Amino acid sequence: MRYWIRVYAAQLKLATAIMFQYRFSVLIWAIWGFVGPLLGLAIWSAATEAKGGSITSARGVTFSQADFAAYFLVFMIVSHLTMSWDAFEFAFRVRDGNLSPRLLKPVLPIHGDIANNFAFKIVTSTMLLPVWALLFYLLKPNIHFSIVNILIAIPAIFLAVLIRYLFQYCLAMFAFWTTRVEAINQLYFTVDGFLAGRIAPLALFPGWLGVIAYYSPFRSMATFPVEIILGRLPAEQFLTGFLYQIFWLGAGVGLFKLLWAGGMKQYSAVGA
Amino acid sequence: MSESPHIVVRDLRKVYKVHEREAGAAASLKSLFKRKYKEVEAVKGISFTIQPGEIVGFLGPNGAGKTTTLKMLSGLLYPTSGEAKVLGFTPWKREPAYLRQLSYVLGNRSQLAWDIPAMDSFIVNQAIYEIPERQFRETLDELVNLLDLEKLLKKPVRGLSLGERMKCELAASLLHRPNVLFLDEPTLGVDVTMQTRIRQFIAEHNQRYGATVILTSHYMADVTALCKRVLVIHHGSLLYDGDLNQLSERIAPFKQVRLDLETPMEASEFAKYGDVVQIEGAKVTLRFPREQTSQVVSRLLTELSVVDLTVEDPAIEEVIDLVFQKVQA
Incomplete structure (x- = not known):
């Protein structure tokens, strides 16, 4: 355990140093994360206004403008903390052979990549904290933070980060078999965004789509912690939410192991 | 009792399956439905043994199978058939205990983070290879003196010349004092003075730590300066394995x-x-x-x-x- 703490600490320092070299582009990437949720908020605010101040779903869930503001602001923060972009970089490494020097090290490349992802989150979240505070002040969301819920949301966010990261990494590993992994990734991003609730809260999804979204891994990657923070989830559903997260994390680890073993054989068969 | 060999290779063979098609749009369309593959035998069942502390030159023209062999021995490639043991490990099982004792310097690939000084990458290697602080400082001091690295360690890697970068790559590869070292074109693109410096350094490192070294280079001066023994490979077959001096007697x-x-x-x-x-x-x-x-x-x-x-x-x-x-x- 102490070994891994030292490895991760060293990798985190390295990744943070690299981030500071590219602070401007890192900030642009971070700001890009505002676009989706703010667009969603603008559309739903307009729709709410047209409907006379609130929208009620088929399942009887009601959202006012302030509820949408709360949802999209919390979603924006959780999305930022759980975002992952490794597919692009990984595919590039496989194609140009730069994966090879990483494979010669006695630790798997994924550890360095996770540290890199964490460094991005730490650096950019620090930069974005005042912006998030300003948005909360300006948009006046209907939210009453509960310390208990926030404490429960912390492990949920941590699990969500790992699940989203592992699924993204698994997708990236298709680069071992195809040179066009970006196209698959684009499709995945669209599905992820939709079923994770980037366009609309899952509570507003029509029946059958709501069921798919509820059981899909994407809810565990972002929506579940958002629901905890917003206080929209009954406490008795917390346990099931965590169980789903653990299930999807296990599935992600299993899939990673399977794809890594196969990918290594493929990579080393065609010429590393 | 004599030490067992560091590297044992028996009938090692590697066949690549390569996708082949003619140029042009029609051929491109055809290949969508019917792909043609060709088998290329890059290494044709080679065998050799290398004792601890030996520096062996691996010679051959481009495409002879040198790099493919080194990649199999470092665990980057699975062989099609045959056996290999390096330090008692099967390389392609890629066990961390094996990778901790190995270094492979690929002349055209970098293990250093590009945007920041090399020292930051060295510190990551210290953690990954579990190098005790004292040993890390001692080895780093040696490397800094031998390779004249003092001023380079604070510059971002992207700002270094090719020769300077290669010196940093070598240092990064040797910090954990590997028992087996594969050097693939370590002096590629480096000026004559720097080539001599790197050669001297490799010889000194080998004497000090007794590492087993396999070296490939297009510069014969590298081989004559460092290797008593050479393996000559051509079209994937081993043509000669023996003393460099006897090579001319036998062949010429x-x-x-x-x-x-x-x-x-x-x-x-x-x-x-x-x-x-x-x-x-x-x-x-x-x-x-x-x-x-x-x-x-x-x-x-x-x-x-x-x-x-x-x-x-x-x-x-x-x-x-x-x-x-x-x-x-």
């Missing part, structure tokens, strides 16, 4: 003499002594069968007005070239 059974004459002579006049390799005014280089050396030299000294005479083996580049020509024929 001739000697050369360099003559400095008082007056220039026509090339045709040397035919009775041997083949003319080079003629430039009064300076001539002749080649003749090895067993005729004393006879030819004494005739040259008595029959011609010689100012200076040197007998030598043919240059190693020529010998290697001859090996490949023989195989081609």
Whole structure:
């Protein structure tokens, strides 16, 4: 355990140093994360206004403008903390052979990549904290933070980060078999965004789509912690939410192991 | 009791399956439905053994199978068949205990983070290879002195020249004092002074820590300066495994003499002594069968007005070239 703490600490320092070299582009990437949720908020605010101040779903869930503001602001923060972009970089490494020097090290490349992802989150979240505070002040969301819920949301966010990261990494590993992994990734991003609730809260999804979204891994990657923070989830559903997260994390680890073993054989068969 | 070999290779073979198609849109469309593959045998069942602390030169033209062999021995490639044990490990199982004792310097690939000083990458290696602080400082000091790294460690890697970067790559690869070191073109694109420096450094490191080294290089000077033993590979087959000095005796059974004459002579006049390799005014280089050396030299000294005479083996580049020509024929 102490070994891994030292490895991760060293990798985190390295990744943070690299981030500071590219602070401007890192900030642009971070700001890009505002676009989706703010667009969603603008559309739903307009729709709410047209409907006379609130929208009620088929399942009887009601959202006012302030509820949408709360949802999209919390979603924006959780999305930022759980975002992952490794597919692009990984595919590039496989194609140009730069994966090879990483494979010669006695630790798997994924550890360095996770540290890199964490460094991005730490650096950019620090930069974005005042912006998030300003948005909360300006948009006046209907939210009453509960310390208990926030404490429960912390492990949920941590699990969500790992699940989203592992699924993204698994997708990236298709680069071992195809040179066009970006196209698959684009499709995945669209599905992820939709079923994770980037366009609309899952509570507003029509029946059958709501069921798919509820059981899909994407809810565990972002929506579940958002629901905890917003206080929209009954406490008795917390346990099931965590169980789903653990299930999807296990599935992600299993899939990673399977794809890594196969990918290594493929990579080393065609010429590393 | 003698130490067991560090590297044992038996009938190692690697066949690549390569996708093949003609140029043009029609061929591109056709390949969508029916793909044509060709099998390329990059390494054809080679065998050799390397003892602890040996520095072995791996020679061969481009595409001979040198890098493929090194990649199999470092665990980057699965072989198609055959066996290999390095430090008792099967390389392609990629066990961390094996990778901790290995370093593979790929001349055209970097393990250093590009945007920040090399020292930051060294610190990550310290954690990954669990190098104790004292050993890390000692080794780093040695490397800084031997490779003159002092000023380079604070510059971002992207701002270093090719030679400077290679020195940092070498340092990063040696911090954990590997028992086995694969050097693939370590002096590629580096100027002559830096080449000499790197050679001296490799020799010193090998003496100090007894690491087993396999070196591939297109510069014969690297090989002659560092390796007593060479493996010559061509079209995936091992053509020679033995002493570098004996290579010329075995493959090129001739000697050369360099003559400095008082007056220039026509090339045709040397035919009775041997083949003319080079003629430039009064300076001539002749080649003749090895067993005729004393006879030819004494005739040259008595029959011609010689100012200076040197007998030598043919240059190693020529010998290697001859090996490949023989195989081609």
